[in-house]
Amino acid sequence: MTEWTDITVMVMRKLNYFIKEGVGSIFTHRFMSFASVFIIVACLLIMGSFSLLALNVDRIIDTLEDENQIMVFIDENFTETAARSLEGTISAIPNVTSVEFVSREMALDSFKDLYEDSSLLEDLDADVLRDRYIVYLDDISQMAETQYELAKVDGVVKVNAHLEISEGFIKVRNIVSAVSLLLVAVLLVISLFIMSNTIKLTTFDRREEIAIMKMVGATSSFIRWPFVVQGLILGLLGALLAFLAQWGLYQLVSSNIVSGTGLSFISVIPFEKVSIYILASFLAIGLGVGIFGSIMAIKNYLKV
Secondary structure (H helix, E strand, O other): OHHHHHHHHHHHHHHHHHHHHHHHHHHHOHHHHHHHHHHHHHHHHHHHHHHHHHHHHHHHHHHHHHHOEEEEEEOOOOOHHHHHOOHHHHHOOOOEEEEEEEOHHHHHHHHHHHOOOHHHHOOOOHHHOOOEEEEEEOOHHHHHHHHHHHHOOOOEEEEEOOHHHHHHHHHHHHHHHHHHHHHHHHHHHHHHHHHHHHHHHHHHHOHHHHHHHHHOOOOHHHHHHHHHHHHHHHHHHHHHHHHHHHHHHHHHHHHHHHHOOOOOOOOOOOHHHHHHHHHHHHHHHHHHHHHHHHHHHHHHHHOO
C-alpha cells in the first residue's frame, strides 16, 4: 500500500510540474500565445464555415432531387389508354424514382388554376394538349442521361428538363467541396506553423535548461510534457472559442437567410443538429495542432 501511495504522490507531483510549467510558459509569452489562439480560432472558423456551407448545399441538392422533375409529353395521336401503357417503360429507366401521369383534361385544369382570369381558357378543348408524365429523379447530376433515355421511348415526342438549374447546383457543390478540402489542408499547415513557432520561442528561452536536464539524466518525455501541456491548453482554448464563434455566426447568417425576402425559400440545417460534430471536429483539430505543434517545436532541442 505504501509503495502505491509513493507512486501516486510521484505521479501527482510530475503532473503538477507539467501543468505549472505549461501554464507558466503561456503567460510568459502572452503575445505569441494570444496569436496562436487567434490563428487557431480563425482557421477553425473558416474551416467550419465552409464545411457548413457544403452541408447546406448538399441539403439543397437533395431537396431538389426530391422535388425536381422532368416533363415527358406523349404523342397527341396516342389515346389516353395507350399513353398510360407507357408508365412501366418510363419507370424502368435508370435514375427514375417515380412517375405521375397527367391527362389532357388534368393539364387543362392545372392551366386554369394558374391564371386568375380563366375565362380565356373556358372554350379551350383539352384535345389541343398532350397527355404527359411528371418524372421524378434519384440523382439530378444524371439528368441529361435520363432525358436522353426518356426521349428514346416510343411515343414520347418531347422531354422538358431544367438542365441548367441542375448543372448549376452540381457545379456549386463540387466547387464548395473542393475549396473546403483545400482550405482545411492549407489552414491546418498554417495553424501547425504558428503553434510550432510559439512553442519554439519558449524552448529557445529554456534551451540551456533543457540541455542541463538532459545531461543530468532527465528523459525526453519528462522534458517534452510541459510543452505538450502548453500546446494542448492553447489548442483546447482555441477550439472552444472557435466553436462559440461558429455558433453565433451561423445563427446570425441562418436567421438572415430565413427572414430574408429573396432567400426565404432556402432551408438551412439547424445548428443543433450538427453542433456535436462541429465541437468534436474543432476539439480534435485544436488539440491535434497543439500537441503535434509542440512535439515538432521541441524535437531539435532534445538532441543533446
